[in-house]
Amino acid sequence: MPHSAHEAEQEQSEPVTPGQGLAVTAEALYITNLLLLPGLAFVALVIVYVRNIRTAPALAVCHLRQTLSASLWAGTLLLLANIIIVLLGGYRSPNTWMVVIIYFTTCHATLVLLGVMGLARAMAGQCFRYPLVGRPL
Structure with a gap:
């Protein structure tokens, strides 16, 4: 039995989509590359991409490919x-x-702006294709 309204809300929320954490990580690294740590965040994104692209769930693969393409x-x-x-x-x-x-x-x-939109879609557990700079799905 939940002890608070917050715990009750957490119990009723939808389960996390497979690969959602990795998708959010990819989008966060993309935005970090543009705004905070250019170059360093790109290297981190490439490392995450190389380590996970073959075994990641479809959602994560989608966001990894899009963020790497947009970063390039x-x-x-x-x-x-x-x-x-x-x-x-x-x-x-x-x-x-x-x-x-x-x-x-x-x-x-x-x-x-595209990175923020991609992050929002990743947090919602949805795939996102960057217009113009993204790879075809």
Whole structure:
């Protein structure tokens, strides 16, 4: 018998979908790569991917593939922004700020929003395909 309303609510909640924890981990690492620890979180995501991709449940595989694909696209877009900056006159040029602002307001913000949407779907136990930057399901 539950001792509190919180315990009663936990007993009535749906069971966790197989692979949901791994899916949430993949999405959290993707967002961490974009916002907090770029590079380090990407390496962690690759390690999680390599260790689990063959044995993980379908939900986790979906999120692992999507986050790795989106992370590679994020790196490619960042590299492209740097190439454009160099072609427009280097980092001391006034054009630099134009490219940086356009990149962060369009590309980076969109990638973060997609990551939050993917995290919400992972927490709900649902598969998610990143539009444009994700792999086909």
